[in-house]
Amino acid sequence: xxxxxxxxxxxxxxxxxxxxxxxxxxxxxxxxxxxxxxxxxxxxxxxxxxxxxxxxxxxxxxxxxxxxxxxxxxxxxxxxxxxxxxxxxxxxxxxxxxxxxxxxxxxxxxxxxxxxxxxxxxxxxxxxxxxxxxxxxxxxxxxxxxxxxxxxxxxxxxxxxxxxxxxxxxxxxxxxxxxxxxxxxxxxxxxxxxxxxxxxxxxxxxxxxxxxxxxxxxxxxxxxxxxxxxxxxxxxxxxxxxxxxxxxxxxxxxxxxxxxxxxxxxxxxxxxxxxxxxxxxxxxxxxxxxxxxxxxxxxxxxxxxxxxxxxxxxxxxxxxxxxxxxxxxxxxxxxxxxxxxxxxxxxxxxxxxxxxxxxxxxxxxxxxxxxxxxxxxxxxxxxxxxxxxxxxxxxxxxxxx
Amino acid sequence: xxxxxxxxxxxxxxxxxxxxxxxxxxxxxxxxxxxxxxxxxxxxxxxxxxxxxxxxxxxxxxxxxxxxxxxxxxxxxxxxxxxxxxxxxxxxxxxxxxxxxxxxxxxxxxxxxxxxxxxxxxxxxxxxxxxxxxxxxxxxxxxxxxxxxxxxxxxxxxxxxxxxxxxxxxxxxxxxxxxxxxxxxxxxxxxxxxxxxxxxxxxxxxxxxxxxxxxxxxxxxxxxxxxxxxxxxxxxxxxxxxxxxxxxxxxxxxxxxxxxx
Numbered sequence: 001x002x003x004x005x006x007x008x009x010x011x012x013x014x015x016x017x018x019x020x021x022x023x024x025x026x027x028x029x030x031x032x033x034x035x036x037x038x039x040x041x042x043x044x045x046x047x048x049x050x051x052x053x054x055x056x057x058x059x060x061x062x063x064x065x066x067x068x069x070x071x072x073x074x075x076x077x078x079x080x081x082x083x084x085x086x087x088x089x090x091x092x093x094x095x096x097x098x099x100x101x102x103x104x105x106x107x108x109x110x111x112x113x114x115x116x117x118x119x120x121x122x123x124x125x126x127x128x129x130x131x132x133x134x135x136x137x138x139x140x141x142x143x144x145x146x147x148x149x150x151x152x153x154x155x156x157x158x159x160x161x162x163x164x165x166x167x168x169x170x171x172x173x174x175x176x177x178x179x180x181x182x183x184x185x186x187x188x189x190x191x192x193x194x195x196x197x198x199x200x201x202x203x204x205x206x207x208x209x210x211x212x213x214x215x216x217x218x219x220x221x222x223x224x225x226x227x228x229x230x231x232x233x234x235x236x237x238x239x240x241x242x243x244x245x246x247x248x249x250x251x252x253x254x255x256x257x258x259x260x261x262x263x264x265x266x267x268x269x270x271x272x273x274x275x276x277x278x279x280x281x282x283x284x285x286x287x288x289x290x291x292x293x294x295x296x297x298x299x300x301x302x303x304x305x306x307x308x309x310x311x312x313x314x315x316x317x318x319x320x321x322x323x324x325x326x327x328x329x330x331x332x333x334x335x336x337x338x339x340x341x342x343x344x345x346x347x348x349x350x351x352x353x354x355x356x357x358x359x360x361x362x363x364x365x366x367x368x369x370x371x372x373x374x375x376x377x378x379x380x381x382x383x384x385x386x387x388x389x390x391x392x393x394x395x396x397x398x399x400x401x
Numbered sequence: 402x403x404x405x406x407x408x409x410x411x412x413x414x415x416x417x418x419x420x421x422x423x424x425x426x427x428x429x430x431x432x433x434x435x436x437x438x439x440x441x442x443x444x445x446x447x448x449x450x451x452x453x454x455x456x457x458x459x460x461x462x463x464x465x466x467x468x469x470x471x472x473x474x475x476x477x478x479x480x481x482x483x484x485x486x487x488x489x490x491x492x493x494x495x496x497x498x499x500x501x502x503x504x505x506x507x508x509x510x511x512x513x514x515x516x517x518x519x520x521x522x523x524x525x526x527x528x529x530x531x532x533x534x535x536x537x538x539x540x541x542x543x544x545x546x547x548x549x550x551x552x553x554x555x556x557x558x559x560x561x562x563x564x565x566x567x568x569x570x571x572x573x574x575x576x577x578x579x580x581x582x583x584x585x586x587x588x589x590x591x592x593x594x595x596x597x598x599x600x601x602x603x604x605x606x607x608x609x610x611x612x613x614x615x616x617x618x619x620x621x622x623x624x625x626x627x628x629x630x631x632x633x634x635x636x637x638x639x640x641x642x643x644x645x646x647x648x649x650x651x652x653x654x655x656x657x658x659x660x661x662x
Contacts, residue, residue, distance in 0.1 A: 172466065302505035
């Protein structure tokens with residue numbers, strides 16, 4: 001990349017919410033005024049000391065930040081070179097990075113005067129994180145979740161219910177995250193006057209991809225300081241899984257101007273050539289879904305294809321627009337691993353480091369065996385350990401040898 | 402002037418309200434649409450909107466979600482829809498407006514789509530995911546092909562934005578009557594919204610859609626506007642297997658219920 005290209009990447013998005021050619025606002029007119037309000041509210045608070053102070057206080061006192069950076073000694077020994085660190089988002093309150101974003105958005109919701117919160121969820125981690133902050137702030141909360149995900153992430157459904165949220169089972173279309181998101185948008189169109197929609201990833205219409213990126217960037221900022229403290233230098237490699245892409249953007253964004261090699265790992269499901277995968281950036285082409293222009297899994301007629309991943313959080317045919325732009329620019333490389341590679345990596349981390357990762361996170365871990373072949377002995381590799389695996393125990397037991 | 406603008410100005414001269422009906426292309430069967438369009442036009446529809454089905458219709462309620470899924474299952478594509486329009490044009494000049502989500506159009510190629518839509522005999526397009534701001538990039542191609550680009554306003558749209566959308570819209574202004582998805586029932590058309598539209602939008606006739614299903618509702622909405630658009634109520638009748646002759650009778654009853662201007 002030239003210096004000019006690097007500058008462009010760092011300046012995204014523009015005022016209309018575009019990351020290069022991707023992003024924008026493709027929504028029914030009913031929602032446009034609400035998005036305008038949200039844009040100006042967020043613009044006024046983005047650099048507001050009291051808002052940022054309140055946000056960071058909640059991250060510290062409630063969400064449990066900063067999260068540790070753990071040196072993975074036995075995993076490093078397993079690969080025989082490099083130095084592998086784990087950024088422990090699994091230790092956040094509720095068990096994943098998702099709460100970084102919901103804490104930020106609930107504060108926006110409080111300032112907007114809306115009294116009702118809605119969210120979509122795939123694996124249930126965003127649903128739980130939303131139900132959690134809604135409970136803390138005393139707001140009504142309704143979470144849309146696909147029928148297939150309700151079945152495979154039962155623990156998180158129970159958690160949301162215990163937190164006082166209403167979980168609506170979505171039985172249309174894919175019965176996974178894609179249709180849960182469509183139903184949440186339909187709810188928002190119908191109740192926009194009193195409802196705040198907390199989107200869980202760097203997807204959706206502007207300003208959501210920007211807001212969620214900002215709220216998740218705490219991951220990368222902490223990592224930068226922690227690696228400097230531990231190793232006296234910046235990391236050479238960053239690795240994260242990508243569904244919508246929020247934990248990956250959170251880790252990557254503060255490093256975009258550095259020379260770190262960044263890799264986003266998508267879900268190859270049963271294999272890229274089986275047609276049953278969720279490798280949007282690897283196998284999709286640009287299109288519009290859920291309010292923004294980005295890479296999309298679609299057929300020759302522009303109908304959205306069903307994604308497949310063993311991981312509910314990655315089982316989505318779209319991806320955040322900033323990732324599409326980062327792919328095209330070459331700044332971040334995107335690869336994919338299969339369901340069985342992810343399962344194997346989850347077992348490996350559990351046995352070597354005493355950490356059971358979420359299935360989503362296991363996709364990032366699974367790429368280590370390929371990536372570690374290119375690293376030098378003293379290269380520092382940071383993996384975003386985006387979530388813990390309690391919710392996936394049924395899937396892990398079903399697939400154990 | 403295309404067939405759409407001609408019909409709308411004729412209606413205005415004759416002091417009549419417009420009746421627009423929405424059909425999902427390829428529903429209930431792959432080849433149903435041309436015949437249905439001709440029957441509905443004969444029963445008194447002034448304008449027919451042909452919905453191009455999309456897998457993820459996020460502005461639509463259950464009725465049109467279902468018809469879209471069925472139509473996609475029937476193998477409907479943009480190419481097939483445009484063939485159907487050519488067939489309709491062999492015997493009818495009823496204004497035809499293509500309505501749909503943007504992704505299949507981008508996939509087909511937007512320049513190619515607007516050119517082929519116009520040459521097959523369509524008169525306008527309604528692309529509800531294209532906001533005023535996002536619609537700008539398609540305007541040149543749409544205008545060049547003589548199509549009307551119909552934009553939407555909603556009860557949440559501020560007054561000055563209604564004026565700006567009206568200025569950018571062609572054919573008519575589509576007034577979304579309720580804050581909700583298509584087919585949302587029971588809320589009625591908010592009179593204050595339509596009063597506001599009348600005061601702010603002077604360029605185009607204002608047609609009201611979303612949630613109108615009976616002759617009485619149509620009459621009420623038309624009293625406050627230049628006409629009505631009915632979609633989900635028609636699709637529901639088709640989904641229940643109601644015979645075309647009976648549906649035509651229902652359309653006539655709505656046509657008769659509409660007041661003079």
